[in-house]
Amino acid sequence: MKYILWCCFLLLGLSSCDNSKELTPRIEEIIDSEIVIPTPRLTYEEQDILDAEQKAFDEALAERASE
Amino acid sequence: MKRYIYYILLFVSGYCTSCDDYLEVKTYGQVLPETTEDYATLIYTHLNNIETATSDKILGNFNDVLRFECFSDNLNASLMKTTSSYTPTYVGSYIASAIYRFNNLFQVVKDVNIVLDNMEDKESELGKKITAVAYTLRGILYYNMMRELCEPYDKQRANEIMGIPIVDHFDMEAKPGRGNIQVTADFIIDNLEKAIALNLTDDEYILTIDVAKAYLARTYFWIQNWEKTIAVAKELLEKYPLIEGEAYEAMIQSKPPFETKPGNMIVVSYGQGMISTAFNTRYATDTRRRPVSLEFAGLFKEKERDIRYAISFDKTFLNKKRLNMCIRGAEMCLMLAEGYAHLSDEENALLYLNKLREKRIKDYVPLAMNTLPPVDPSAMIKVDAEGKNLTPLMASILNERRKELYMEYDRWFELKRNGRPxxxxxxxxxxxxxxxxxxxxxxxxxxxxxxxxxxxxxxxx
Incomplete structure (x- = not known):
């Protein structure tokens, strides 16, 4: 009878170790997969470049309007 | 009593071992489609997506055309007044969505593989057509993935640059590595050549032999095989010659449904179905949220004499051109010009550059080597596809391409191909x-x- 019991425990042990490495990713792992790219604030020099760009665009706009 | 305990223990242990794997559905030996028509249905779904522009996986749809134009330097995001989810400020705003491209495109590869692996009837007329479409489709999908998910091709590093895993059979258990970009390119070429050998000419199947050839030319162009690019592009340009004037404008601004492909288009997405509200919003509202860049507008030196000047943007520099998902003769002409320029055949490079320009510019005076405009040192692209400094000839070809294929899903990949500035x-x-x-x-x-x-x-x- 002892052997039958041992066999039962052995079978239980074998059934519990199935696919232990193939776990579906947990929800927190899915969330952390998003890629975020840092975007810094514009420096004063960069803002000046953009202002010049805006000015050039406004001039081009006026020029085309008069064509 | 003891006997009952043993029986219970035996039952419990049997129960635990018998329920193993019951949720793992595997289709080994069981493929759902049975007839050739069933397999054809898998392919028709994707063809329908091209016709109605409901998918971004094959030729792209109008959302993609606009999105990729926003990534590039054709539109000036710094000057935009408003934004929307369809007009990302720059490419980084799209990266969280771009991660799904690999997964999404492989879903179509899976369908193609099911057809090519299991459809027994490859000799009947329908069987041959479906097989040809499947090969072309797989070639296009891998071409798209190569452009988007691999670094740009570099002859010296072709065996080092990571490619796309080659999955040519349906196997749920396979875990292929990325290989290299040369292997990926060879796979694309192999698929397209197999499709070409089947000689599909029925336009109802959209991905005909000419479409396979157009993608073959694009693939050779991307991997800098200039001789082969020239051979295929020349054949297609002869069949789809350049058009001009009103016919050109009608083709560019045409709206579905089409009875036949407009102008000299080799393939076009959104050929069927009525114009949707989504398309109208993208075209009439979203493309006009930011002006074209002054650098781009300045490329139209001939101004109104160039038909594209009035088609591309209005007096406030806001877009006028339809969002186009197509391949047309002009792209072949530009590939010929660039291919010859890379081979130092200046005469032929100029010939094809002038061929295109004379169809677009009134009272055109052909360019010669000594009348080419100098390279603009402030231009975004500084080097060509091979990493060499731009010559006036190469710069003129790239600028012509930029004007011709504006709002056609091209400029972003041109930046990528030419030095990733x-x-x-x-x-x-x-x-x-x-x-x-x-x-x-x-x-x-x-x-x-x-x-x-x-x-x-x-x-x-």
């Missing part, structure tokens, strides 16, 4: 910088987890 835009006090690594989209971490043989692209590790 870094640039930035500013909006509401924030700096958005397009760095070199952003030209290559990342893989989804989920995909990397499922297949440990995959390797993430540089910059996203």
């Amino acid at each position: 870094e640039f930035w835009v500013g909006y509401k006090g924030i700096k958005y910088e397009t760095k070199k690594y952003l030209y290559t989209f990342p893989l989804w971490k989920q995909d990397l987890r499922v297949n440990p043989n995959l390797v993430q692209n540089e910059g996203y590790e």
